[in-house]
Amino acid sequence: MTTTKLNVLFKKMQKDDKKEVLMFHVLSDELPHADELLKMPGTITVLEIAESEIEPIAAEFANIQRDSKKTVLKFNVNADSKGKIDKFYPFAGSNVDLLIKPSQMTIEEFYEKPHEGLEYKVNNDGTADVAPGQLELVK
Template identity: 85%
Template sequence: MTNIQLNVLFKKMQKDDKKEVLMFHVLSDELPHADELLKMPGSITVLEIAKSELEPIAAEFANIQRDSKKTVLKFNVNADSKGKIDKFYPFAGSNVDLLIQPSQMSIEEFYEEPHEGIKYEVNKDGTVTVPEGQLKIDDVEGDE
């Protein structure tokens, strides 16, 4: 797939419990790149507003709806992108050149909850050292 650039009306931004919803309207009876766009809903994309200083954001391409007057593109952005997504707000309600690129990130990775993980250091000899008080694999009795 290639990168897609569309002139769209940035219709609205709407906050949900765990995500931000971005809605764009293509105000034309013809949809440029229609074949490629129709394959993208349900996948993760990278959105960018052309000729702006904004960082690109990862978003789920939620759906595409077409009627005789317009095409609506709906994207879900994870709440983790809070700092980046807030910078999009001044563009809402205006026409923008939207760049849409397919991402290699999966839906599962996109919605994965962050976790602390385990702190450790890998020594030069390949062994691992964990901080004092943290559970070690040797401390767990296995049922074999």
């Protein structure tokens, strides 16, 4: 996986109940790594601020918008990213070196709600025994 490094203006962070939106501006008429970046919208990426102690986060690359003065990169981050996103706040409004790397995660996996699953035991014959009360078979 190729990591793309861009010097960007971390324009804003916007929060709602389901996601955080991160918006970055590349202030130039030239977009470095344009070919790679134009293939990424609609996929899951890993974002990291270079030379910082912040842990990388997974984000949906929502879209890219270009005009003659700037390029806007918009990312959606799950609101349940366990406080990782809060560490990005001090960088908002300043120029940062943003590292963007494609993720192997799918959009479906990214938005999937975590669940506890079932407790079970696999027998030697390949069948499984599920603990009582966890599973109901309906005919």
